[in-house]
Amino acid sequence: MLVAFSVWPSGGSGDDAVHNxxxxxxxxxxxxxxxxxxxxxxxxxxxxxxEVFDVIHRATDAVAAYGxxxxLVIKADIRPGHDHEITxxxxRLEKAIADQAKASASV
Structure with a gap:
């Protein structure tokens, strides 16, 4: 599975706290x-x-110290049987873009 997440503190003390x-x-x-x-x-x-949610849990706990x-925002792509999808x-997207560019150039 792929999971995109964003985690940040609120109620903290400024941008430096968020970056840290x-x-x-x-x-x-x-x-x-x-x-x-x-x-x-x-x-x-x-x-x-x-594996993924253990890491997200630990990352969220680390952020909690700052605010x-x-x-926490989470988006998941759950596709059993598929590995290496992060790349x-x-x-596949880059190939599709290149194929479309070739097709457009030949018109």
């Missing part, structure tokens, strides 16, 4: 050993249900 909290969460994700990718809005992690409450989905 998110850094603490991302450190936990990266230390998990599971395939992951962080962008400006979400961290995506790939693994089994139990009086925690906000595979992007590779």
């Amino acid at each position: 909290a998110v850094a603490a969460a991302v450190r936990i994700v990266r230390a998990s050993g599971l395939p992951n990718r962080t962008d400006s809005m979400f961290t995506t992690i790939e693994g089994t249900w139990d 009086s409450r925690v906000d 595979g989905k992007v590779e």
